[in-house]
Amino acid sequence: MSAFEVSGLTASFGGERVLGPLSLRVDKGDKVALVGRSGAGKSTLIRLLYQEVGRDASLVPQDLGLVNALPVFHNVFMGQLDRHSTWYNGWTLIRPFAADRSVVSHLLGELGMAEKLWTPTAALSGGQRQRVAIARAIYRQSDLLLADEPVSALDGPRAHQVMALLRDRFATSVVAMHDVELALAYCTRIIGIQDGRVALDEPSDRLAASDIMSLY
Amino acid sequence: MFSYPTVRTSFIFVAIALVGLLFSDIAITSSNPWQDLANFFLGVVTPNFFSSEGLMTALLRTVAFAFVGVAVGSASGFLLALVYRFLPVRIFCNFIRAIHELFWALIFLQFFGFHPLTGVLAIAIPYAGIFAKVYSEILDEADPGPRNLLPSGTGVISAFLFARIPDCWHQIRTYTAYRLECGLRSSAILGFVGLPTLGFYLEASFSQGLYSDAGAMLILFYVLIATIPIWVRPKLLPIYVLSAPFFLGEGLPIVWGNVARFFTQDIVPAPLRNGEGLAGLVPWLNDLMVNAALPGIWNTVILTQIALVATGMLALLAFPLVSNHFGGPVRRTFGHVFLVIARSTPEYVLAYILLQLWGPSMLPAVVALALHNGGIIGHLIGRQTNGIRLRPDAPKGFNRYTWELTPRIYRSFLAFLFYRWEIIMRETAILGILGIYTLGFYVDSAIQNIHFDRALVLILITALLNIGIDTLGRYIRRKLALQTMPTC
Numbered sequence: 001m002s003a004f005e006v007s008g009l010t011a012s013f014g015g016e017r018v019l020g021p022l023s024l025r026v027d028k029g030d031k032v033a034l035v036g037r038s039g040a041g042k043s044t045l046i047r048l049l050y051q052e053v054g055r056d057a058s059l060v061p062q063d064l065g066l067v068n069a070l071p072v073f074h075n076v077f078m079g080q081l082d083r084h085s086t087w088y089n090g091w092t093l094i095r096p097f098a099a100d101r102s103v104v105s106h107l108l109g110e111l112g113m114a115e116k117l118w119t120p121t122a123a124l125s126g127g128q129r130q131r132v133a134i135a136r137a138i139y140r141q142s143d144l145l146l147a148d149e150p151v152s153a154l155d156g157p158r159a160h161q162v163m164a165l166l167r168d169r170f171a172t173s174v175v176a177m178h179d180v181e182l183a184l185a186y187c188t189r190i191i192g193i194q195d196g197r198v199a200l201d202e203p204s205d206r207l208a209a210s211d212i213m214s215l216y
Numbered sequence: 217m218f219s220y221p222t223v224r225t226s227f228i229f230v231a232i233a234l235v236g237l238l239f240s241d242i243a244i245t246s247s248n249p250w251q252d253l254a255n256f257f258l259g260v261v262t263p264n265f266f267s268s269e270g271l272m273t274a275l276l277r278t279v280a281f282a283f284v285g286v287a288v289g290s291a292s293g294f295l296l297a298l299v300y301r302f303l304p305v306r307i308f309c310n311f312i313r314a315i316h317e318l319f320w321a322l323i324f325l326q327f328f329g330f331h332p333l334t335g336v337l338a339i340a341i342p343y344a345g346i347f348a349k350v351y352s353e354i355l356d357e358a359d360p361g362p363r364n365l366l367p368s369g370t371g372v373i374s375a376f377l378f379a380r381i382p383d384c385w386h387q388i389r390t391y392t393a394y395r396l397e398c399g400l401r402s403s404a405i406l407g408f409v410g411l412p413t414l415g416f417y418l419e420a421s422f423s424q425g426l427y428s429d430a431g432a433m434l435i436l437f438y439v440l441i442a443t444i445p446i447w448v449r450p451k452l453l454p455i456y457v458l459s460a461p462f463f464l465g466e467g468l469p470i471v472w473g474n475v476a477r478f479f480t481q482d483i484v485p486a487p488l489r490n491g492e493g494l495a496g497l498v499p500w501l502n503d504l505m506v507n508a509a510l511p512g513i514w515n516t517v518i519l520t521q522i523a524l525v526a527t528g529m530l531a532l533l534a535f536p537l538v539s540n541h542f543g544g545p546v547r548r549t550f551g552h553v554f555l556v557i558a559r560s561t562p563e564y565v566l567a568y569i570l571l572q573l574w575g576p577s578m579l580p581a582v583v584a585l586a587l588h589n590g591g592i593i594g595h596l597i598g599r600q601t602n603g604i605r606l607r608p609d610a611p612k613g614f615n616r617y618t619w620e621l622t623p624r625i626y627r628s629f630l631a632f633l634f635y636r637w638e639i640i641m642r643e644t645a646i647l648g649i650l651g652i653y654t655l656g657f658y659v660d661s662a663i664q665n666i667h668f669d670r671a672l673v674l675i676l677i678t679a680l681l682n683i684g685i686d687t688l689g690r691y692i693r694r695k696l697a698l699q700t701m702p703t704c
Contacts, residue, residue, distance in 0.1 A: 055368035065361035082369030
């Protein structure tokens with residue numbers, strides 16, 4: 001069953017085509033890794049997919065889109081602003097409800113940063129900020145994840161832990177990443193992008209790291 | 217050097233001011249100006265804090281009017297900022313902030329009388345217009361990233377509260393606190409039209425020659441403003457805002473009959489009121505233009521241009537006083553004190569004092585405007601030079617001033633100056649109330665003669681003139697690619 005299907009996607013920058021025309025069908029249950037050289041068009045593709053699929057997907061953009069002035073809790077809570085009334089949300093800004101606090105705190109615990117619940121986001125390190133954006137995407141509880149280099153600032157073991165969490169929490173995902181080993185370990189399908197076009201599209205169990213390296 | 221557009225523009229403005237000087241009346245007319253000035257300074261150094269109990273009340277009222285006026289202005293300005301993208305709202309806001317607080321006070325005095333509402337609205341209305349503009353600019357600059365990531369069903373208000381306000385909150389708070397300082401100055405000068413704030417007691421002390429009382433009042437006012445960071449705390453703010461309305465004083469009750477009469481009779485142009493119809497309107501307007509509006513505009517523009525150039529020269533002379541690149545800590549401390557005094561004293565108070573000492577002419581007005589505005593700009597660009605790192609073997613003294621620093625800060629200096637152009641004009645017009653023949657003089661005379669219809673037309677003309685200068689100033693700043701943050 002198809003999670004989404006797009007065709008004829010194109011993007012131009014300054015009059016020069018950087019992506020496409022490109023067609024893509026992603027089935028439910030697919031864990032897609034987008035790999036390719038930097039500048040190949042991975043970020044552009046993620047952004048276009050988000051526009052096509054609409055806001056029902058969870059997105060982790062490369063620049064994370066955090067509200068720096070708010071603490072970690074509120075940044076994560078923003079993933080569910082649509083589920084509550086304006087009053088509930090407004091009150092949460094002043095004094096969060098215990099139920100939400102424990103859910104968010106538990107989620108942050110899984111990401112190894114439970115103690116940062118009330119830290120202003122601006123005071124976090126790059127890796128911590130990345131995990132806040134991931135926590136927000138998970139808290140959103142949608143079926144589809146679109147993520148652009150979500151673990152680029154995390155060290156080895158932490159990156160594995162987070163990728164495993166993302167794999168378990170989303171039925172379907174499209175994740176742009178440059179780490180080939182992680183892509184093979186946590187994704188079921190590898191799509192290689194080269195010069196704005198699909199240069200490779202194979203199930204990951206049929207590929208070895210060396211097959212992918214040819215794209216770089 | 218003339219190949220730089222900034223330099224060419226500067227010389228054009230200097231030339232305009234020099235031509236303006238030919239047509240201006242700059243003179244010291246009092247018989248004993250230096251003796252009076254010496255007496256005044258003697259009063260300031262021998263302040264009398266215990267002359268009357270009215271002093272503390274006046275201080276309290278000044279703070280109360282400032283808090284209530286700025287709070288109301290800030291709240292309404294915030295609501296206006298949300299719809300600021302609509303042209304009619306922008307025009308409306310431009311218009312209400314083009315009219316000076318004192319003009320608003322003069323209007324409200326005619327029908328609310330000496331009721332506290334007069335003072336509150338006189339501050340709140342123009343401030344709402346300014347807040348709307350600045351808040352909307354701040355809100356527009358919020359990072360759009362988080363907003364684009366919100367789930368699709370998120371309500372407008374929730375999105376605004378989470379993804380927009382927190383990002384701007386710091387800037388909104390800083391600007392509002394800064395405006396509170398301006399509000400204290402506005403509140404103080406409302407006393408000059410009879411409200412129970414500092415200006416009222418200052419005028420009373422001066423007219424009786426009680427310079428020590430006046431000195432005490434000025435010193436208290438500086439202390440009040442200089443200690444704002446100490447007594448205005450985020451935690452205390454709700455207490456101040458909620459209790460301030462109870463300290464505005466009783467004033468006099470509003471006579472609602474006056475309100476009705478003001479709108480249905482007083483401000484209706486005389487020929488229409490007397491049934492002469494539209495035919496009578498032409499000679500009436502003609503008389504108004506020839507005998508009040510045109511001379512008022514002429515004097516306002518001349519005085520503004522002279523004051524603008526004087527402000528610029530003073531700012532350029534004053535910034536080394538607070539710059540780390542010159543002098544030792546002792547010199548800089550005195551420089552700071554001088555500039556704090558210059559910029560904390562409202563132009564109106566400075567002009568009033570100088571006018572008492574030197575007699576009526578344009579001179580006190582020019583000096584007052586230059587001191588206040590030059591103090592502000594000198595402080596800002598002096599602070600800016602502290603961020604400049606010079607090479608270790610950079611020249612010292614006068615060469616450092618002319619070759620290293622002035623060229624580097626000249627663009628932001630011009631940006632501040634052209635930003636304040638409109639503010640200087642607004643103040644110039646209002647100084648007319650003190651007896652200088654700018655637009656404020658003709659407005660004040662019309663009100664004294666109970667010609668509110670004429671006064672209102674003159675106020676409208678003043679507002680349009682301000683809007684025109686504001687537009688021109690913005691055009692020049694854009695032409696020269698100058699950028700600046702708002703100052704008041």
